[in-house]
Amino acid sequence: MRPRIGVLALQGDFAEHIQMLDMIGIDSIEVRKVQQLSEIDGLIIPGGESTTIVKLLHMFDFVDDLKSHVESGMALWGTCAGMIVIARELADPYPTPLNLIDIGVARNYFGRQVDSFEAELNINGIEGDPMRAVFIRAPIVQNTGENIETLATVPATDDHPEQAVAVKSGRVLATSFHPELTQDTRLHSLFVELAEDARLDENRVNAKRRLTEETASTV
């Protein structure tokens, strides 16, 4: 029995995440309807346009249920736009994030598309060589609340101070960059471990049963 993982498929590069999970032997599902959250132990919110993804999450009534599932212990990972979507607050006026991890985030921190770049990144909890990190109109973590573990930072340059680009809190993971655009599956393996942890969590199983019953009764 492996953990069941869903990739939010409202918009963005969800297919690449599904492919990465496939490479490490994990079948995952495309999540387009809120009811599907009850079938999974972990959800990835992919890269895409954060404004669009937040808009679609509201449009298709995901917001309250997503929050309940995460509170009850479902694993969650936001990459790039996904990190913006799950943040507590943004330095920018738009969009309004969902507050699923206690971090403040700044969008397009490094500039517009012509300033997008790749770099090598050491990540706490990832053994071996540094990861090749692809930053595309990337956000960064500007401030962190309590219980947030910083996994990776980009060092200070003339243009900006040192900034966190990968953070973790419990079973919630957020990264500024796109591991799904490389062939390096190590972060996906780390997320599968978080989802496995969620699958084995008995408190969560009970909470989820209640949640599923509530959703069913309100439909």
Place this chain on the structure above:
Amino acid sequence: MATSTNGARGAQRWKEMSKPEVGDWRVKGGLAQMLKGGVIMDVVTPDQAKIAEDAGAVSVMALERVPSDIRRDGGVARMSDPDLISGIIDAVSIPVMAKARIGHFVEAQILEALGVDYCDESEVLTPADNAYHIDKWQYKMPYVCGARNIGEALRRIGEGAAMIRTKGEAGTGDIVHAVTHARQILADIRAIQNAPTEELMSMARDFQAPYELVVEVARTGKLPVVNFAAGGIATPADAALLMQIGVEGVFVGSGIFKSSNPAKMADAIVRATTHFNDPDMLAEISRGLGDAMPGIEASKIPEAEQLQTRGW
């Protein structure tokens, strides 16, 4: 900001590298990956750009006139005024695209200087060069280009395009050419994928496409870059049709702001592009949208006035 020892080691490595790579292939094509499953909308004012963003557009195309007006007005269609493009860049948080004429590499240089996120080297504008397209490798700014078949798509990718869209027949509101081009590209891909390797060189010759890219298509069964539909999309059902045929997202040009209720139409096309495979949802989405853009039957347009035959 707390510094981990790991972060410090990262800093060391970072300094060892001369400079983080900017504008390389994966970064350029990567932005297009982020647009997948989304709708890119033509807008002519910052207000329209806001309407598009509020409706959930993943990007806007900044231009002076939508294609149906270009078609109606005639004359030479050129790159838009930088004031207009900058005004739209300032108005929205989503990426902004803009069009340069085919082969007009100075218009492209100007767009890059303005900080445009994606350049559309577009047949909707009057071509500046009848023989050559822009050498797109020379730019940090990524490019999207139109194509009618695999040969045209791979030639543009060979020149450095990081995203392909069907040409369709822009400004008509008639979906037939976008469907034809999308089907042609997908059929060509299937033909390449099913061919034994010794036939690939001849296929490259017949398609007039770079051999290495034909081999790449044979290996992966898809274009090396993201593939969108454009040219004639006017309703949510049109968008879903192209998505079901197999494109990865849609451009809507005149279809939104030439409809009777642009905000509603924009919202509906965004919803339909996400739930393209769900007829119950599509039925709900398609209700009460008002009038779609008036449109022109594409088969009534004389060949000399077709936009899709511009470029090669």
